[in-house]
Amino acid sequence: MRVYKQIPNELETGLEAEDVAPSQSDTFERHESGVRSYCRTFPMLIDRAQGSYVYDVDGKRYLDFLCGASSLNYGHNPPELKRALVDYIAQDGVVNALDFHTRAKERFLREFHRVILKPRELDYRVQFCGPTGANAIEAALKLAKKYTGRKSVVSFSNSYHGMSAGAMSVSSSFRRRNEEYLSPAWVNFLPFDGFTGQENEIEFIRAMLTRPGSGYGVPAAFILELVQGEGGVNVASKPWVQALYRLSRELNALFIVDDIQAGCGRTGRFFSFEHFEVVPDIVCMSKSISGYGFPMSILLLNPTIDVWAPGEHNGTFRGFAYSFVTATEALLQYWDRPDFARALGEKSLLLARSLEQLRARYPDAVERINQLGLVCGIKFRSAEAAQRVQRHCFENGLIVESCGPDSATLKLLPPLTAGMDELEGGLRTLLAAMETA
Ligand SMILES: Cc1ncc(COP(=O)(O)O)c(C=O)c1O
Known part of the structure; x- marks a missing residue:
């Protein structure tokens, strides 16, 4: 995986900005305000996005369970x-x-x-x-x-x-x-x-x-x-x-x-x-x-x-x-289509069942699950554990955000349009991240 990273400026490296491959450049560090935040947790250079996935400039695919902080409930670039x-x-x-x-x-x-x-x-x-x-x-x-x-x-x-x-x-x-x-x-x-x-x-x-x-x-x-x-x-x-x-x-x-x-x-x-x-x-x-x-x-x-x-x-x-x-x-x-709302019920049931299993499997790490429909919070007993899991998820192609006063909750916001297979895929990545972390 080629990770977009913030490298030291040219005084320290002796490199001109142009000498650096685009996804390795320090453009953001040099030219964008320090107020930026999500990009620090998710160091990647996004190229395009379609459906439930975003792709970085190297073609790596990420399942998006953040969905622009719920501003992309129907996924990316829905064709209709x-x-x-x-x-x-x-x-x-x-x-x-x-x-x-x-x-x-x-x-x-x-x-x-x-x-x-x-x-x-x-x-x-x-x-x-x-x-x-x-x-x-x-x-x-x-x-x-x-x-x-x-x-x-x-x-x-x-x-x-x-x-x-x-x-x-x-x-x-x-x-x-x-x-x-x-x-x-x-x-x-x-x-x-x-x-x-x-x-x-x-x-x-x-x-x-x-x-x-x-x-x-x-x-x-x-x-x-x-x-x-x-x-x-x-x-x-x-x-x-x-x-x-x-x-x-x-x-x-x-x-x-x-x-x-x-x-x-x-x-x-x-x-x-x-x-x-x-x-x-x-x-x-x-x-x-x-x-x-x-x-x-x-x-x-x-x-x-x-x-x-x-x-x-x-x-x-x-x-x-x-x-x-x-x-x-x-x-x-x-x-305008009743099937859509019906499918949301099925998807939230799938998430509820899987997350309950996850909680039961890792009682020492997970304090509780909060969920209503397709917004789910996994409250960890420590912020460090939540962040470790978040990092492993990201490395394995799943984007999830943390939230809560102490950042100890991982928040899943999958696209409402995600297929069951995509939801299951995301949950599998999450489970593997729990295992590793
Ligand atoms: C519940 C709630 N209200 C208000 C806002 C603010 O919206 P905006 O960031 O578009 O100003 C947010 C943003 O995350 C939110 O989650």
Whole structure:
């Protein structure tokens, strides 16, 4: 295997950059900011990608169980979506249109309503945000404060909502939090399900938000991931979510679900909240909503809280039409066909069975498995063990990410479109890595 590695600069080696083979060059070390991160864990030079696989410049194939942090739920370059995009480009379809009306956006809105919202009896308006998840979070927080006239929001332990100042302020996830940039005065963190290990966590939350003298006020909103992604694949229980939802109704506070990572089928249903039988006031979506890895981010709003004035949350790239074209095609190719959702159930069962076997086989290494659908967390007893397994997986052609406050959880995010054989192949590589590590 030829590994792309960061070599010392030319002063130390006596080599000009051009003397070095492309995949061995220090271009990134020399020219890209030190802020880069994934490329440090996965030292490779990617050439192309198709389906469940990415290929490096030497032709080595990697099974991708990271999927662009769940922004590629339908795998890489799905052919039907590519065809729709190429057709649109060939017709000189407009590329970016701010929030002008375009046929690409009209079609997306119509099909999203027909394929996703109507069958689930959901009545939401769609707000197009600047194209990152963090921007949807910023919009949701602004709107909640405007609608309720209240200043504070409640967020939860081990949450992650993005890196812009507002989104980071509601993120407690320790690895990501940088206190210097935050304005946390308006955020109250409370325990996510299971965080304290106490039975009456919701009663604690209720007391903090309602009893005089707690120091907390009644919040504008609760914002939460129902399956915490970066925080360690923590799956909330249905009773906890329903009790929190009831509390939000009692307090007239908005219930905002961040479905940026857990949405678009990742949990086995289109929305994560379908498992919990609650209807959020605001849903934040991004990552896989475009279907093709293109930037796109939306809010779904209960129409009664859509109190924005025109232009109050503007942004140049809210109208990137290529995203709308592939997003629409993903709805038609996958969600308009009952077979697709059925297969997700079978795939998540396969993962559950195999991971349970893995846990039973390595009880000294693996503390527990957290899973909902096709997002699975293997919580190791030590971060070192998790990282050793991750490294072995990578060397043997499987890309998996680590997460959690102490990086001790390996998170599997396989493509929803992966075949059973590909899932089994990935699990075999994982098992072999466990054995070696
Ligand atoms: C749950 C959740 N919310 C928000 C975000 C932020 O999205 P973005 O990185 O596109 O700003 C992420 C990104 O990983 C996420 O996982």
